[in-house]
Amino acid sequence: MSQTLQTALTHAGQRLSGAGIEDSRREARILLAFVLGIDALQVSLRLEETLTAEHSAAFEATLKSRMAYVPMSHILGYREFYEHRFIVTPDVLDPRPETEELVARALSAPFQNVLDLGVGSGCIILSLLAVNSSACGVAVDCSAKALEVARRNAAKLQLTDRVRFCRSDWCAEIPSERFDLIVSNPPYIHPAVWKGLSPEVHHEPKLALTDGKDGLSHYATIAHQAHGFLAAEGRLLFEIGYDQGAAVAEILRKEGYRDIAILEDLDHRPRVVSCRARAEKAE
């Protein structure tokens, strides 16, 4: 049965809404545009056109996935983050708006070389390097598949010559080097909380979301290891869960870091903890 884009869109919106998808109309439009290979804004100009059987089948497939709570980024293959579009696969954490706060805070002071621990899609370090065109960096992940996605994103953004990739469990395998900026969005969700998160989140790599312990263990590991990689006045910035500020600040204080600050996003939610390298010990 042939249908116009308008009919297909209305029907799709209703079905997504019925499946409990909040932004159903917008998502239906984006999925239809994706199937048609056009910009979402163009859909409104073509509402009277008839949907071909091929496009109709492809649209149906995307709707089925979405009604099974596959994240939009996995269906579309990308997510917009900060100033760029990043390739996203089920092997990496879906870049989230709250992580843009970490990028903005990292950019608030100069840096020449940056280390990203747990790079995932590459959205943090590549956003930083795209803005700061004189900087270079090292991108670390324990997942070879994640590094592959990050490499593809670096190539897409033409940043390959300024970033090196390293497969490592945090700092264990990285070349000995000092960085004036270290950033990380480690897996910080408590396993009990992870279980209760939306079905979309369960399509993402569990390893990138929870430490399986108390949500804080990776901060402690990184804080301990990072001394050997931070330049004298270097900064370390973590993304944190909104209720982890005090605990992460305490971990950093015990490790001897200076100028520890819990930074809030525009909604006044603590989102980032920043600090400086500990004072050099006199030899």
Ligand code: GLN
């Ligand atoms: N911000 C993500 C969430 O709340 C968690 C990311 C992470 O664990 N690093 O779903």
